[in-house]
Amino acid sequence: MDKESLEQARELVENANNIVILTGAGISAESGIPTFRGDQGLWKDIRPEDIATPEAFAKDPKFVWEWYDLRRQTIIEAEPNPGHYALVELENKKEGFTLITQNIDGLHKRSGNKNIIEMHGNIWQMRCTKCGHIYFDYEVPLKQLPPSCKKCGEMTRPNVVWFNEIIPMSTIDACVIAIDNCDVMLIVGTSGVVEPAASMGLMAVRTGKKVIEINLDTTPGTGLYHLSLRGKSGEILPEFYKHTKGYN
Ligand code: OAD
Ligand code: ZN
Numbered sequence: 001m002d003k004e005s006l007e008q009a010r011e012l013v014e015n016a017n018n019i020v021i022l023t024g025a026g027i028s029a030e031s032g033i034p035t036f037r038g039d040q041g042l043w044k045d046i047r048p049e050d051i052a053t054p055e056a057f058a059k060d061p062k063f064v065w066e067w068y069d070l071r072r073q074t075i076i077e078a079e080p081n082p083g084h085y086a087l088v089e090l091e092n093k094k095e096g097f098t099l100i101t102q103n104i105d106g107l108h109k110r111s112g113n114k115n116i117i118e119m120h121g122n123i124w125q126m127r128c129t130k131c132g133h134i135y136f137d138y139e140v141p142l143k144q145l146p147p148s149c150k151k152c153g154e155m156t157r158p159n160v161v162w163f164n165e166i167i168p169m170s171t172i173d174a175c176v177i178a179i180d181n182c183d184v185m186l187i188v189g190t191s192g193v194v195e196p197a198a199s200m201g202l203m204a205v206r207t208g209k210k211v212i213e214i215n216l217d218t219t220p221g222t223g224l225y226h227l228s229l230r231g232k233s234g235e236i237l238p239e240f241y242k243h244t245k246g247y248n
Pocket of ligand 1: 231
């Protein structure tokens with residue numbers, strides 16, 4: 001990795017009072033949870049429109065649930081990695097800290113971060129298709145597919161955001177406010193091709209924030225950002241807090 005860029009990034013992170021982190025599937029890759037794109041990605045075996053859309057669910061809810069049930073099995077066996085824990089250290093040190101994640105795996109919560117915006121929902125939450133009741137359910141594997149609502153007995157769906165669905169405006173607003181108020185934004189392990197997350201780095205750049213990308217590869221945003229660190233998030237992120245002021 002480029003030592004000079006790492007040093008510059010470390011300094012920016014150290015001097016920031018308000019920081020926003022945007023994460024994608026890459027941060028959980030070192031925990032053994034597959035990403036979506038790339039050679040080993042989930043979208044290699046199945047097209048997103050056949051599984052992660054309301055249309056796919058309407059056509060065959062059991063088929064969609066079986067896929068989510070398998071993902072729940074993978075995720076429950078996974079542990080947060082040093083990248084996740086580094087973000088907990090950062091939150092403890094910063095005046096303002098917001099973690100925006102596209103991940104539905106809940107690992108940021110498990111590692112101990114508090115101020116999290118789960119833009120795409122959470123795979124451990126059920127949402128009733130009839131009465132709208134939302135609740136956590138950690139049963140793995142699920143005994144009944146599709147699962148029935150605890151409250152009214154009707155069919156539930158995973159409380160995640162699918163393609164062709166709209167993210168609540170209040171969620172987007174919380175992201176925009178956090179980005180508006182930050183000094184530095186870290187974009188970690190996301191391919192940057194799914195909106196609205198994809199444009200959040202650009203929004204930060206346009207309003208004068210320093211944006212640092214951490215990714216194994218380049219992304220469409222790489223050229224726009226202040227710094228881009230190539231490598232594993234589980235190795236790069238711990239470099240920040242280790243050298244941050246006040247760390248013993
Ligand atoms: P992707 O699979 O599109 O991208 C993962 C990114 O992480 C890639 O850019 C990889 O280079 C990078 N990466 C992989 N391992 C890494 C590591 N150890 N350290 C650092 N970077 C690493 O996943 P997302 O960008 O999260 O949405 O995908 C965005 C959305 O598309 C997902 O939330 C999901 C998906 O379809 C829905 O299902 C609605
Ligand atoms: Zn219900």
